[in-house]
Amino acid sequence: MTRAWPWLIGAALVVLPFVYRSPYPLHIMVIILIWSFAYTSWSVMGRFGLVSLGHGGFMGVGAYVTALLWNHGGVSPWLGIPLALLASGLLAVLVAYPCFRFRITGHYFALVTLALSGIVLQVITATRDFTGGSLGYTPERYQGGSSLFALQFSDKTTWYLIALAVWAGGLYVWHLVDRSMMRYALEAISEDEDAAAAAGVHVTAEKLKITVVSAMMTALAGALYGQYQMFISPDTVSGISISLQMVFAVVVGGVYVSLGPTVGAVITILLAEVLRISFGTRAVGWDNLVYGILLVLFIIFLPQGILGSLLDLGRRRAPALPRAAGSG
């Protein structure tokens, strides 16, 4: 029975927009799914102690390369997104390879990647003739507004299904990593690099692989965000605050469980929306205020995150239950 649950919930999520067509909740769900995917991408490497503050940079590359190619070169996002992913992957190799080669780890790694997201933000702002700078950038509308070629849809249901598929893909990658030999290698590395290397793990290669996967997934999230919102600005898809936002949501949800980042996205986005609806413009700043306090409290008291701690609690209680109830 427990094995059927993911499929049942998945089916319910696919059917949902056909039953329930209210545009605003659907919009919130699309946003939640896209960010959940971005956060999942971060946690793919973050769970191995590779805390990157450069993912805002990868997301910005994904969003801007796709939109720039479309506006200036007329390149369809179907080609533009793979190119953006490639660019993001290359950027990841460029920064991460020397980092891993020279064994820059822990908060040194976090600070080098912080410089990376700073660079991407400043480059976007500095090349304002092409990117619109801090005023933001809009991919040009394709004639009718909806087109498969331009990956632009005015229909929210279509976007919902795309975001759902990509999110599910992200979870699938997470599980692939979770069940691979790579996971053991990376866990060994995060415990002790020397010991892992002595045991025959190719430390640099393993870390590089997971970083490139994570960076490309994040770039895809950025590209999707740009295509869905039809507006990107340096502050919403790149930079240090986006990087911190990713880390924050993942920590709140739980780094070590597959649905942790999703739980984090649901909590943070719903919190922001509820505050915005109930207090309007007076709510400016309150959502981040609450995030900030929560982040500190979570790191001190619940480093496993909400979902992680709940699952832990469940696991600890499980042996006390009669065996028959849990089988299925």
Add this chain to the structure above:
Amino acid sequence: MGILDIFLLEALLNGILLGGVLALLSLGLNLIFGVIDVVWICYAELIMLGMYGMYFLYTVYGAPIVLAGLVCLVGVGILGVILHLLVIAPLLGAAPINQLLATGGVLFFLQSAATIMFGIEFRNLGLRLPILKLSGMFISYSRLLAFATALVGMVLVYLFLTRTYTGAAIRAIAQDRQIMVLMGVDSRRIYVITSALGGALAGLAACLLVLQYDVHPFVGLSFGPIIFLICVLGGLGNFVGGFVAAFVFAEIIALGGLYLDLEWGYVFAFAFFIVMMFIRPQGLMAKRS
């Protein structure tokens, strides 16, 4: 050609003056890095609060500027102690990255608290210091003042660290935190003193920055990352290294701003940082276990 040289000289000089302020900014952070082995990601936000303190004390309540400066110095110092006791102390045993992330939460908190309390308007002291004209170059007095104060502040901290008993204990803890506890040094007390000192340096920096720049809740993001990179580039806890790195960074930003845009200056500075991390990692590895 002649006029270009004047601009170049002016940019170089302004770079040096900016370097002095950056050196002061990174000094406090470096101290905390070196002694407590913690990254205060929210350091620039403490400076932002200090700048608001200056604005309200001087412009709104009309306090004398020196008094306002002293209050800010002490006030931000106290904030540093509060930050240490509430956030850092419970996490001292945890992974270093957790402390960095927790102060990231404080960053969010302080930014939005400032947004809620003070709004997002840009504010300044309404105080304009004259501009010094020197053979065709324009150098603002506020920069000169900031540079001079930064130098004095750094010398005082240096003397404190080398000439007093507490200073010696701070340096000893930075070298080996296990042994010093066995030697009878109360590490918790040293941590609190260091946090207060780091906070007070942020308060001093705030007094000087508010003379040149407008204050708004997100002002920290504009120079925060630069300070971290300077500290790392100089070698964590290495005060001389941080001092040199601050001037190198400031010159890159000033020259980039002269020939291209200010943003390109930052891009070059960041790129320089990443390249240097690879060329001279030993400067960074020095303190790693």
